[in-house]
Amino acid sequence: MDCPTCEAMVDAYVDGELSATDSAAFELALETCPDCRRRLEAARTMGGLLRELPADPAPDLLRARIERELRAIAATAQPKSPRERIRWTAMAASLVLAIGLGWLGGSLSGQGARETDELVSGYLRVASSERAVDVASSDRHTVKPWFAGRIDYSPPVHDLTAGGYPLEGGRLDIVDGRKVSVLVYRHNQHRVALTLWPASSTGNAAPKVTQRSGFALAEWRHGGFEMRAVSDLAPAEMASFATAVDQAVDADR
Amino acid sequence: MGGMSEVPKPDAATPDPSTVARFRTVMLPHLDAVYGFARWLTRDPVAAQDLAQEAMLRALRYFHAFRGGEARPWLLRIVRNVWHDQRTRNGATDQPLDEIESRAADGPDPEQSAVxxxxxxxxxxxxxxxxxxxxxxxxxxxxxxxxxxxxxxxxxxxxxxxxxxxxxxxxxxxxxxxxxxxxxxxxxxxx
Structure with missing residues (x-):
């Protein structure tokens, strides 16, 4: 075999694409051709280098987004009652959020990003699930005791109907490896998920509302609790929600 | 090429629940490959998620045209087609490379060897x-x-x-x- 032939076969040989006969002929030719032996070595090295690149598995969030779409598609194929139709509209809205979330997750960094990711995924579960809450009640005297024994603190629970945010109930979530309480409020067609846990620093910190791809995040500290709210409310509404929470907490003391 | 030429028009009917269930079994296990390929195409983890999601949904719409055989190449071809469509739509703006290179330097590496x-x-x-x-x-x-x-x-x-x-x-x-x-x-x- 002359060298150009041999050279042309190096890649196919490395890639296991040669027939047994061609492979044998190639191996024989290699013995007399140091250039092609070097070429073979280089191709193998290259393959090894590329194969040792760390795998980058699909993020959980992507998986969740696709799962949610698949569920929605499977369900829309069924004949549906008007009531169900409303639910799927809500779910479609949450998909829009989910897409925004991907962007959000990638644009922040480190610890804060993970917390935000967790909070927003929690919100998406609230927004898209038929069972948004583990305990459904607008009665704080039902919701507050429900948390006892499930988490290691007692969150302030208030019905904010007077402020335009009726309490729907509560649920548990995990943020930064810690079990936390989530209160779910409704405002017209929107839901607000308020996640709160005991603050490690003292003093209050005023709500900071940020908006990302169509949904609002509020972050503040009040009455000894870290508060995080996520919703598809407008930022201004999110700010009034935070104020309503703070006023209820203050009124209780 | 074989089964791939049978890709139907995009207005295929909404898949029924049993199709979705089959899609889940056959295609979803390849999501890592879909995302991985999308990452190398887009060179951006966030754009890669959007691309992977759009590709999976398109794959579901075309799933009835999948005639068995290898699912992964079939999916990856869709990833590439969707990517081309997205680029056409968005005017083919690639990320500047210096940004990519600096990001490649971030992040923990499982192997301890610095070399x-x-x-x-x-x-x-x-x-x-x-x-x-x-x-x-x-x-x-x-x-x-x-x-x-x-x-x-x-x-x-x-x-x-x-x-x-x-x-x-x-x-x-x-x-x-x-x-x-x-x-x-x-x-x-x-x-």
């Missing part, structure tokens, strides 16, 4: 810097481990072109890496 992780960073940056025709073919061959036949399916090329393009891509990356990596200290034989 190995340094080498991986350079290889990743070198691969990311290749023109897309070279990048995609190397990823399909070396990372996704596809055969020439399957690469031909994904890229819609004759096998001969797959072979020559692959050889050129390897040469180019080897030349780039020779520039990036000093030969000493990386435990590398000659490239």
């Amino acid at each position: 190995a992780s340094d080498r991986r960073r350079h290889v990743a940056a070198g691969l990311a810097a290749l023109p897309v025709e070279m990048r995609e073919i190397l990823v399909l061959r070396e990372i996704e481990d596809l055969s020439y036949k399957h690469i031909a399916t994904v890229l819609d090329l004759p096998i001969g072109t797959v072979m020559s393009r692959l050889a050129r891509a390897r040469e180019k990356l080897a030349a780039d890496l020779r520039g990036r990596l000093g030969r000493r200290g990386h435990g590398l034989p000659d490239l």
Whole structure:
């Protein structure tokens, strides 16, 4: 075999694409051709280098987004009652959020990003699930005791109907490896998920509302609790929600 | 190419629940590959998620045209088609490379050896810097481990072109890496 032939076969040989006969002929030719032996070595090295690149598995969030779409598609194929139709509209809205979330997750960094990711995924579960809450009640005297024994603190629970945010109930979530309480409020067609846990620093910190791809995040500290709210409310509404929470907490003391 | 030519018009009917269930079993296990390929195409983890999601949904719409056989090449071809559509739509704006290279330097590396992780960073940056025709073919061959036949399916090329393009891509990356990596200290034989 002359060298150009041999050279042309190096890649196919490395890639296991040669027939047994061609492979044998190639191996024989290699013995007399140091250039092609070097070429073979280089191709193998290259393959090894590329194969040792760390795998980058699909993020959980992507998986969740696709799962949610698949569920929605499977369900829309069924004949549906008007009531169900409303639910799927809500779910479609949450998909829009989910897409925004991907962007959000990638644009922040480190610890804060993970917390935000967790909070927003929690919100998406609230927004898209038929069972948004583990305990459904607008009665704080039902919701507050429900948390006892499930988490290691007692969150302030208030019905904010007077402020335009009726309490729907509560649920548990995990943020930064810690079990936390989530209160779910409704405002017209929107839901607000308020996640709160005991603050490690003292003093209050005023709500900071940020908006990302169509949904609002509020972050503040009040009455000894870290508060995080996520919703598809407008930022201004999110700010009034935070104020309503703070006023209820203050009124209780 | 075979089953791929039977891709129907995009206005295929909404899949019924049993189709979705079958899709879940057959296609969803390849989501890592879909995302991985999308990452190398877009060179951006966030754009890759959007691309992977859109591709999976398109795959579901076309799923009735999937005639069995290998699911992964079939999916990866859709990823590539969706990517091309997205680029056409968005005017083909690629991320500037310096940003990609600096990101390739972030993040923990599972291997403790500083030399190995340094080498991986350079290889990743070198691969990311290749023109897309070279990048995609190397990823399909070396990372996704596809055969020439399957690469031909994904890229819609004759096998001969797959072979020559692959050889050129390897040469180019080897030349780039020779520039990036000093030969000493990386435990590398000659490239």
